[in-house]
Amino acid sequence: MASLTELAENILAHAKRLDAFTTSKGLPSSSFDRHTLSDLPTDLEECRKSLVDACQSLKQLGNGPIGQHYEVLFNFTDALSLRFVYHYKLALYVPDDEGISFSELGRAAGVDETLVRRFLQHAMINGFFQEKSPGFVSHSTASLLLKQSKGMQDTVGFLLYDIAPGSVHVIEAMQKWPHSGEPIETGFNIAEQTSDSFYQHLARDKERSRRFGGGMRFMTQGSLYDINHLIDGYDWGALDRPGGCVVDVGGGHGGVSQALARATKHLKFVVQDLEGTVAEGTRLLPPDLSGRVEFMSHDFFKEQPIQHADIYFFRFILHNWSDKYAAQILEKLIPAMKHGSRVVIYEFLPDEVANTSWTQKQKRNLDMIQATGWNSLERTASDWRKLFASVSKGYQFLGTKTPKGSAVSLIEASFETRQVNGVAGSNPIRDQLPDDTAVLAS
Numbered sequence: 500m501a502s503l504t505e506l507a508e509n510i511l512a513h514a515k516r517l518d519a520f521t522t523s524k525g526l527p528s529s530s531f532d533r534h535t536l537s538d539l540p541t542d543l544e545e546c547r548k549s550l551v552d553a554c555q556s557l558k559q560l561g562n563g564p565i566g567q568h569y570e571v572l573f574n575f576t577d578a579l580s581l582r583f584v585y586h587y588k589l590a591l592y593v594p595d596d597e598g599i600s601f602s603e604l605g606r607a608a609g610v611d612e613t614l615v616r617r618f619l620q621h622a623m624i625n626g627f628f629q630e631k632s633p634g635f636v637s638h639s640t641a642s643l644l645l646k647q648s649k650g651m652q653d654t655v656g657f658l659l660y661d662i663a664p665g666s667v668h669v670i671e672a673m674q675k676w677p678h679s680g681e682p683i684e685t686g687f688n689i690a691e692q693t694s695d696s697f698y699q700h701l702a703r704d705k706e707r708s709r710r711f712g713g714g715m716r717f718m719t720q721g722s723l724y725d726i727n728h729l730i731d732g733y734d735w736g737a738l739d740r741p742g743g744c745v746v747d748v749g750g751g752h753g754g755v756s757q758a759l760a761r762a763t764k765h766l767k768f769v770v771q772d773l774e775g776t777v778a779e780g781t782r783l784l785p786p787d788l789s790g791r792v793e794f795m796s797h798d799f800f801k802e803q804p805i806q807h808a809d810i811y812f813f814r815f816i817l818h819n820w821s822d823k824y825a826a827q828i829l830e831k832l833i834p835a836m837k838h839g840s841r842v843v844i845y846e847f848l849p850d851e852v853a854n855t856s857w858t859q860k861q862k863r864n865l866d867m868i869q870a871t872g873w874n875s876l877e878r879t880a881s882d883w884r885k886l887f888a889s890v891s892k893g894y895q896f897l898g899t900k901t902p903k904g905s906a907v908s909l910i911e912a913s914f915e916t917r918q919v920n921g922v923a924g925s926n927p928i929r930d931q932l933p934d935d936t937a938v939l940a941s
């Protein structure tokens with residue numbers, strides 16, 4: 500473990516590199532008034548993350564064990580003051596580039612001035628708003644983002660109102676429904692007093708449903724989620740021949756398939772989803788892709804209707820399902836698969852062992868969210884290996900890959916008919932086909 504001095508010197512070295520970069524671009528050093536560290540080149544983005552990780556370690560060491568407890572124990576107050584800001588839309592009433600008094604802000608938002616002062620002075624410790632002159636509130640970069648970005652507002656709303664309340668009931672849910680993998684036996688179900696699953700419940704409220712979609716879109720934008728990581732991170736070219744086919748299972752409105760179709764020449768994409776989503780996807784499909792991307796209504800708990808695709812692709816699907824259900828989804832592919840068909844999954848991939856770097860925490864946060872709302876999990880590589888092995892001997896786990904700079908990883912398995920020929924789980928439909936017969940005979 501590095502000493503305090505080494506950590507601080509590390510931070511200094513990273514800070515100097517980042518300042519030199521912004522200076523070279525004619526920009527000021529990043530501050531609470533102006534963030535100048537966005538869209539960094541890859542090596543400087545790594546430098547920024549190292550700065551954050553080292554700062555977090557130094558802070559924890561400086562705080563000591565009691566301070567570390569307190570930081571976690573009191574963090575519900577961080578959510579509380581931000582919830583106050585969100586609920587009363589306070590960011591919207593603060594002018595972009597000048598201050599407003601607490602009393603004026605309270606009047607504009609219809610809230611008591613003293614409450615505004617107390618909650619905002621708490622939020623300021625987390626970097627939301629500033630009190631540059633006593634009694635006057637002005638924006639910081641974080642509060643201005645909340646004012647200007649509907650996506651940021653939706654993200655704050657759905658995490659604080661739709662997810663966080665359920666987290667308080669997770670242990671209660673575990674005791675009420677021991678070892679459950681059911682999506683309707685969760686902390687969310689207790690918090691919302693519903694026996695519907697997360698998505699069914701939200702679908703009953705148009706605004707909550709819209710907010711969830713807006714938040715998801717916001718959280719998956721930016722370089723960490725750039726679709727180019729998926730395009731460049733997998734050898735799509737190897738399949739890009741006439742007749743090549745990718746089935747995008749639970750593919751939503753087909754955004755991923757559209758991007759992959761544009762990056763390839765011949766591959767055909769079939770986007771499968773539930774009826775309403777498919778109708779909307781079809782409506783939104785750019786006409787020039789109509790021969791390459793098509794939509795099909797299909798429930799992934801029913802037998803896969805597209806035979807012999809090269810790839811059955813899943814993005815952000817299986818992490819919402821416990822092993823019991825994820826195994827069912829994978830099992831339903833088997834009758835359609837040919838020898839060598841691949842399952843390619845694009846999801847978060849937590850490290851196998853604890854990685855305490857602060858910038859790696861998001862995957863663990865998401866894993867806690869899966870536990871709260873779905874009784875599911877973000878799987879490690881060995882979780883994936885076990886899952887595939889539990890479904891069929893035919894599944895051969897090929898491994899994982901995280902493209903550089905990507906928050907999301909590729910997980911791949913192939914289907915080997917030789918492994919299942921003659922044993923339970925073999926595939927009568929596929930086994931009748933001439934090309935497979937040849938493979939099976941070899």
Ligand SMILES: C[S@@+](CC[C@H](N)C(=O)[O-])C[C@H]1O[C@@H](n2cnc3c(N)ncnc32)[C@H](O)[C@@H]1O
Pocket residue numbers: 748749750751752754755771772773776797798799800813814815816
């Ligand atoms: C988190 S979204 C992911 C969408 C898409 N794969 C993407 O990455 O943009 C989950 C998708 O699964 C679909 N879905 C949920 N249950 C389904 C089912 N039983 N059969 C097919 N699709 C389903 C939802 O409609 C939704 O579009």
